Amino acid sequence: MNAEFIAMLEHFEKDKGIKREILIEAVQTALLSAAKKSVEAGRNLELTMDPKTGVVVARAQLKVVDRVQDKHDEIQLAKAQALKADAVVGDEVWIDVTPKDLGRIGAQTARQAIMQRIRQAEKQMIYDEFRDRAGEIVSGIVRGFERQDVKVDLGKFEAILPNRERVQSEDYAIGDRIRAYVVAVDNGARGPEIILSRSHPNFVRRLFETEVAEIADKTVEIKSVAREAGFRTKVAVWSANEKVDPVGACVGMKGARVKNIVRELNNEKVDIIRWSADVKEFVSEALKPAKIKDLWLEEKKKAVEVRVDNDQLSLAIGKRGQNARLTARLTGWEINIQEDTSVKQKFQASLSGAAADLAAKLGIVPAVAEKLVNAGMTSVDLLDGLSADDIVGAIGIDAATAEKIVANAQNAASQ
Numbered sequence: 001m002n003a004e005f006i007a008m009l010e011h012f013e014k015d016k017g018i019k020r021e022i023l024i025e026a027v028q029t030a031l032l033s034a035a036k037k038s039v040e041a042g043r044n045l046e047l048t049m050d051p052k053t054g055v056v057v058a059r060a061q062l063k064v065v066d067r068v069q070d071k072h073d074e075i076q077l078a079k080a081q082a083l084k085a086d087a088v089v090g091d092e093v094w095i096d097v098t099p100k101d102l103g104r105i106g107a108q109t110a111r112q113a114i115m116q117r118i119r120q121a122e123k124q125m126i127y128d129e130f131r132d133r134a135g136e137i138v139s140g141i142v143r144g145f146e147r148q149d150v151k152v153d154l155g156k157f158e159a160i161l162p163n164r165e166r167v168q169s170e171d172y173a174i175g176d177r178i179r180a181y182v183v184a185v186d187n188g189a190r191g192p193e194i195i196l197s198r199s200h201p202n203f204v205r206r207l208f209e210t211e212v213a214e215i216a217d218k219t220v221e222i223k224s225v226a227r228e229a230g231f232r233t234k235v236a237v238w239s240a241n242e243k244v245d246p247v248g249a250c251v252g253m254k255g256a257r258v259k260n261i262v263r264e265l266n267n268e269k270v271d272i273i274r275w276s277a278d279v280k281e282f283v284s285e286a287l288k289p290a291k292i293k294d295l296w297l298e299e300k301k302k303a304v305e306v307r308v309d310n311d312q313l314s315l316a317i318g319k320r321g322q323n324a325r326l327t328a329r330l331t332g333w334e335i336n337i338q339e340d341t342s343v344k345q346k347f348q349a350s351l352s353g354a355a356a357d358l359a360a361k362l363g364i365v366p367a368v369a370e371k372l373v374n375a376g377m378t379s380v381d382l383l384d385g386l387s388a389d390d391i392v393g394a395i396g397i398d399a400a401t402a403e404k405i406v407a408n409a410q411n412a413a414s415q
Helices: 002-016 020-039 077-083 102-130 201-211 246-251 253-264 279-286 310-317 319-331 342-362 366-374 388-395 399-414
Strands: 045-049 056-065 074-076 092-096 137-146 149-153 158-161 177-188 191-197 220-228 232-239 269-274 294-298 303-308 334-339
Touching: 002 020, 020 045, 020 056, 020 102, 056 077, 074 077, 077 092, 102 177, 102 191, 137 158, 137 201, 158 177, 177 201, 201 220, 201 232, 201 253, 220 246, 220 319, 232 246, 232 279, 232 319, 246 253, 246 269, 253 269, 269 279, 279 294, 279 303, 279 319, 303 310, 310 319, 310 334, 319 334, 342 366, 342 399, 366 388, 366 399, 388 399
Parallel strands: 056 074, 158 191, 232 269, 303 334
Antiparallel strands: 045 056, 056 092, 137 149, 137 177, 149 158, 177 191, 220 232, 294 303
16 A cells, blocks of 8 residues: 555645645554554554655564463563563563554555544644634635525635525625625534624625725724615724825725725615714714704713604605614614604794684684684785685685674774
């Protein structure tokens, strides 16, 4: 097996990058186990292998005695002295006990041992190389699927993109090249496992660090990221340098930088927001493009009460509450958005006042006065000159009441 064995060692050493010494150690351990079954030595048994020639030698350590009682443990003095001239009773000598059929069984045993050791070494190499790479972005090729999980070839190693870490709106095909965020490298019972993610908020953070030089050199800082993968992401940025516009740096010339990130995220919407230590200002920025009418803080509840006009309400809340939800995650404050009803209340109050004034001046019940106001007839001056038929047609009251209103309006207007 010598030539075959040496060739096998060289192949795996070059192909797998595993040192020959490691493979030889694995083979020696396996062959030693096989030799023990053949030799049945009771005392120490050792096996050595020449890494250049592949020659294997097994030796057993036996005790020198006058009379042998255990052939697996002892050697007669005369035989011992033939091996070692100065041997005496009580000494221990090493003798060659290499089994005749070790060469025949050795090839298969060696191959099995090498394959097992290679698997162990590969797992260790995965762990050693990737244990410090959690939090980085890697690139790989889709090689297959295991249920809904995606197997990704990273070159020497294989990683898993679990279904829970996928962007559900994305579809992958075998051969696709994808980039992903290394969530963790788990060294479990089945060996190291590289876990990838394309839905993690830090995937977006790392993309910005790669694309925006000012973030990479710490001139601009990403304060927080909130993401609903596949739909929308909000990124809060800040710079200690007043001369640097953090939002502009992330957007890039003609939007080039953020476009590259959006393209990688398959057109996921990305909002870049200026961070502020002032919570009110930060929340106002985060809720854009909605225009805020008013807001105040409830410090104990860590909640923000927001008021917007009716036409801004749906914009502030967002589709299915997404804008408000992401703002809450981004700022760390609970966001409560409601319509600002102060204008409505003032308008209703003015209508009620006008109705009460008409009821008093025209001598009519409040209900009829409210109908007049709701129809736009809010003052005596507006009623003066109208006919009873005009009023009947406008608010649907009886002719007698309408004539009374006309007469009283004319009297009140002439005073």
